[in-house]
Amino acid sequence: MQKPGNRGRIYSKLSGPEPFFKSEPFFKSESSFKFDRDFNTAKVLNTELRGFLSTPRQVPRPLREDIAEVLVYEIFSGKNYEIKDEKRFMEKFGVFYPLLLSMRNFRVWEELKALAASNRMAGLLVLKTLLDGIFTLIGDYEKIEEEITKNLQKNLEKTLKALKELIEETCSAWDERNSRQNPENRESPGSPGTPRCEKLESMTRKFMENEKTGQALDAVVEERIASPLEEFLSILEDHLEILEMLSMLFPGRMWSDSLQALHREYFGNLEKYASLLRKSSDLRKILEQMGRIELEYGSKKLFLSPHSKNEVHEVTFSSEIQTMLPVEAVKLKNPLLKRKFYADMFEGKLLTYQLRGKNWNSDAAGKKRRGPVIALVDTSASMRGSPEILAKSVVLAVTRRMLKEGRDVKVILFASKWQSFEIEMTNKKRMGEEFLDFLHQTFGGGTDFNTALRSGLKVMTEENTFRGADILFITDGYSELSEQPLIREWNEIKKERNARIFSLIIGNDNAGGLEQVSDNTYIIRNTENWGVWESPARFVKAIGAPVYR
Amino acid sequence: MKVSNLKNTILDIKQEFSAYFKERDAEINGSLLALLSGEHVLLLGPPGTAKTLLANKICETIVGGNFFHYLLTRFSTPEEIFGPLSLKALERDEFSRKIDGYLPTAHIALLDEIFKANSSILNSLLTILNERKYHNGKVVLDVPLFSVFGASNELPEEDESLEALYDRFLFRYSVDYIQHDENLEDLIFENLEDFSPLTKLAVGDIREIRKKSRYLPVDPEIRTIIKGLRRELKNSSIFISDRRWKKIVNVLRVASAANGHQSVSRMTVVLLQHMLWDLPEQKETIRKLILDRVVSGGTDTGKLKQDVLDLKSAIYGCLKQELPDLVSCTKCYEEEKKTASTARHSRFTGMKSQKNLTFSSTLDFLNHYLEFPKHTYGVGLDYNNLNSSLNFDSVVELLRRKYAFEFKLSLDYGEKKLYEKEYENLEERLDYFRRQVQAEERALEETLEENIWVSAQDSREILIKYRSKNTDIYEIANHLKEIRAVLEKPKVFDIELETMGEAA
Incomplete structure (x- = not known):
């Protein structure tokens, strides 16, 4: 227990705004989204991209899906989409093949892949823009033809004409394939011997053999696809954090709709609170201390290891005489077999017992896991104003950080006696809407620490996910922790579970008895001078545009 | 009529076996088919579930073939499976095994505890299973093997070589203890005599059917x-x-x-x-x-249904515009306030209160209007505005005047063409599916009965599924009809805005 005057560390005044560097560790967007070894495109196609792909276009639906699948693999899997059978690919995709090759040449392609690897949601957004560009280019080439020819050099005219012809051929081949009735024809467009497919293939090949093709194609791709993408990327870059937060709050959600519904109310909030954190290194330091390393249960397991030799495992070939089977020794009796024995010995082909043993092995990956966090947030009326903003930004930062590290978070809002509301964000349950609502809402009500601690205790004891969680207590301290049994119970459970409590007192210099249970108490006395002026309006527009034509 | 003979033989064997082996119909079925097609069978299950016995008896039905049965352990040496080293040959400087009576000469083999196979025998075993070849010294022998029956209590642990072995077993059955008391009773009280199959299969017949099947066309x-x-x-x-x-x-x-x-x-x-x-x-x-x-018949009904629904929502999605300013329904707001003031005990329960009262897109707004044509609205976030509650028409006019915003109520020509194309495609897919399902419905029961490889349980399930497919078709057709109706209408939303336009 700590005496009131002797608090762990006191931040008398958090430093004011300071320059924000993108590379600072806390906000660095590391590659948080790791793909499984077997990358599965279907998931992306059927959930996030479904709404986009189902909107009718000139390009028929099965082809839209196939093209999207190629691109999803290319962009998200971290590997290139390897074309195993060029002929088949050309038969199937026609003009998309040279387009793909040309797109890969652009610098923006690598940027796009890097972005998608670090931020899935942003990657999906860009992918939609990209697909939109491709579908328009192929499906509505006639409409944009004039624009393209206008901007190009005269000597490419002929190649462009060839491109147009190829696009037309591709479209009609796709249409024909799509409208054909028999299912085996419809679903296997590359069935050999279909004259249409072969024509498409030879046309594509011929087009690509033309020496000016590269130049013309690059110019078209640059204008229609690469430069719009670049523009879009630069807009996105400013808002990666927010996107990341949203994607963590709503994993796997249909993105276009959710954004449309959410941005008006929530984007401003997220941006406001996130930018506050950026400006304060002291707050970040507090966050650094949160969460701790713990050994995951059952990560060590019994494993057969060749280093331990306490048990006969099976029979194998080797030259080790000490573990040799008796049947080999018999061979030494017979002069003929004796030679065979020596030959086998030199070749390591004696039948021998293989010795192995069980060892406690621990897997390097997943050995250490950082613990979950419970944030208790005071939502009383006295918090209104800058303490409220600060509290929200701390909660936002904590949540963001924890979700990024794959840890579980629970935010418990408390007010007067017996009033509390839990926002759970675990792998099983993501109450994203509620969380955003919390940021949106204004605080009001009373304060009762006892209620807060009791609900925190309940979560810790009753829910397996949160056993041994760290507790972050955010309040202005206008209450008193009075129930002695509760304090005693807390201190017991802290010892038993090895948990810690951090208290963040905003706008007060009295911790209201919380220091009796807290390991670390931070006090922010002065909460003036917090202001956020940045507007998210620009970004909201930019995202709205490509999704709905 | 050789084939019908074979068919009857198989039916006889099946009958004989299922009378003795309770609750093992699928396994018997598969084992026989595996024998005929020359594939390997794996029986997986706890000890004492008649795995070995079943495999053993199936092997007994074959006449004119060699049978090899061995229980593998982790210490089995190559001698035990492939035959002892030939000393005579060694004297002549040759390395070969005496394979007579061992696995390389067997037509059918039963390997118990197959995943106990250790590295000293695994390589040769894999080659025999897959390529049907055995390297006996410098001679490469063609092995006469038809099928191997593997029995095991457990799946291989993560060990690459054993996974390769596992992959070579095409038929996999997991057997368990008998489920029904009556069957168990039969088994332990009634079957006093040892079972020995009376109906036999000739090796020649198997070869013939295999030859016959090679060029069979596939639907x-x-x-x-x-x-x-x-x-x-x-x-x-x-x-x-x-x-x-x-x-x-x-x-x-x-x-x-x-x-x-x-x-x-x-x-x-x-x-x-x-x-x-x-x-x-x-x-x-x-x-x-x-x-x-x-x-x-290959159509993914779930996907077809989803595609139809997608198209339906895409039509509306196409009309979805973002309103230039938030529009909120004053009527609903007041009602909400009334109920809320009595019902709201805690701030926290009221958390989601204002969700459906404000509209940010035209779609929500229009739908709300169609549902409650008499409601009045306020424009903008400013709640002082709520007093000046406007009816729908004035909202439209206000938006038009203030932001030059026009509501989009119908698809334009190009879009309509696209949607129609997509619609026709879906309709064709449904038609195909319908033909596929309905064409066979009548003959279905007979077809299933006549097919000796489809178990009674499976055929019942298939029949039930057929009926549910008809409901699916009906449902999908209904959705399509709706889409048709929307596409045929001149406007998606039947709302008159023209007069307002003139007024403005």
Whole structure:
């Protein structure tokens, strides 16, 4: 227990705004989204991209899906989409093949892949823009033809004409394939011997053999696809954090709709609170201390290891005489077999017992896991104003950080006696809407620490996910922790579970008895001078545009 | 009529076996088919579930073949499986084994505890199983092997070489203890005599049926079904090796030939449920998938339905515009306030209160208007505005004046063409599906009965599924009808805004 005057560390005044560097560790967007070894495109196609792909276009639906699948693999899997059978690919995709090759040449392609690897949601957004560009280019080439020819050099005219012809051929081949009735024809467009497919293939090949093709194609791709993408990327870059937060709050959600519904109310909030954190290194330091390393249960397991030799495992070939089977020794009796024995010995082909043993092995990956966090947030009326903003930004930062590290978070809002509301964000349950609502809402009500601690205790004891969680207590301290049994119970459970409590007192210099249970108490006395002026309006527009034509 | 003879023989054997082996119909079925098609069978299950006995008895039905039975342990040496080293040959400076009576000369083999195979025998075993060759010294022998029956209590641990062994067993059955008391009673009280199968299969017959099956044509639906299955399994991270697919089609051919069919019909595909799983947990999922595909003739009903729904929502999505300013319904707001003031005990329960009262897109707004044509609205976030509650028409006019915002109520010509194209495509797919399902409905029961490889349980399930497919068709057709109606209407929303335009 700590005496009131002797608090762990006191931040008398958090430093004011300071320059924000993108590379600072806390906000660095590391590659948080790791793909499984077997990358599965279907998931992306059927959930996030479904709404986009189902909107009718000139390009028929099965082809839209196939093209999207190629691109999803290319962009998200971290590997290139390897074309195993060029002929088949050309038969199937026609003009998309040279387009793909040309797109890969652009610098923006690598940027796009890097972005998608670090931020899935942003990657999906860009992918939609990209697909939109491709579908328009192929499906509505006639409409944009004039624009393209206008901007190009005269000597490419002929190649462009060839491109147009190829696009037309591709479209009609796709249409024909799509409208054909028999299912085996419809679903296997590359069935050999279909004259249409072969024509498409030879046309594509011929087009690509033309020496000016590269130049013309690059110019078209640059204008229609690469430069719009670049523009879009630069807009996105400013808002990666927010996107990341949203994607963590709503994993796997249909993105276009959710954004449309959410941005008006929530984007401003997220941006406001996130930018506050950026400006304060002291707050970040507090966050650094949160969460701790713990050994995951059952990560060590019994494993057969060749280093331990306490048990006969099976029979194998080797030259080790000490573990040799008796049947080999018999061979030494017979002069003929004796030679065979020596030959086998030199070749390591004696039948021998293989010795192995069980060892406690621990897997390097997943050995250490950082613990979950419970944030208790005071939502009383006295918090209104800058303490409220600060509290929200701390909660936002904590949540963001924890979700990024794959840890579980629970935010418990408390007010007067017996009033509390839990926002759970675990792998099983993501109450994203509620969380955003919390940021949106204004605080009001009373304060009762006892209620807060009791609900925190309940979560810790009753829910397996949160056993041994760290507790972050955010309040202005206008209450008193009075129930002695509760304090005693807390201190017991802290010892038993090895948990810690951090208290963040905003706008007060009295911790209201919380220091009796807290390991670390931070006090922010002065909460003036917090202001956020940045507007998210620009970004909201930019995202709205490509999704709905 | 050789084939019908074979068919009857198989039926006889099946009958004989199922009288003795309780609750093992699928395993008997699969074992026989495996014998005919020359594939290997794996029986997986706890000790004492008649795995070995079943395999043993199946082997006994074959006349004119060698049989090799061995219990593998982790200490089994090559001598025990492939025969002892020939001393005579060694004297002549040759290395060879005396393989007579061992696995390399067997037609059928039963290897108990197959996953105990250790590295000293595994290589030769794999070659025998897959290539049917045995390297005896410098001679490469063709092995006469038809099938190997493997029995095991457990799946191989993560060990690459054993996984290769596992992959070579095409048929996989997991057996369990007898479920019904009556059957157990029969087993332990009634079957006093040792079972020995009376009906026999000749090795020659097997060879002949295999030859006959080789060029059997495969129905086009099977291609669709298999392609669809492969895709779907891949999506759920179950990977079937190319070798297995090749073998599977071979088995289907043999099954149909033995049935006396002229081509491979899609009902035979139900057999795939015993060939595709890697872990027993996947069995049920895969079985459902397969039955579903078999019934629908390859069409993925779920996807078709989803596609139709997608198109429907896309039509509305196309009309969705963002309102230049928030519009909120004053009427609903007041009602909300009334109920809320009494019902709201805690701030926290009221958290989601204002959700549906404000509209940010035209779609929500128009739908609300169609539902409650008499409500009045306020424009903008400023709640002081609420007093000046406007009716729908004035909201439209206000938006037009202030932001030059026009509501989009119908698809324009180009869009309409696109949607119609997509619609026609879906309609054709549905028609195909309908024909596929309904064409066979009448003859279905007979077809199933006549097919000796489809178990009674499977056929019942298929029949039930057929009926549910009809409901699916009905449902999808209804959705399509709705889309048709929307596309035929001049406007998607029947709302008159023209007069307002003139006024402005």
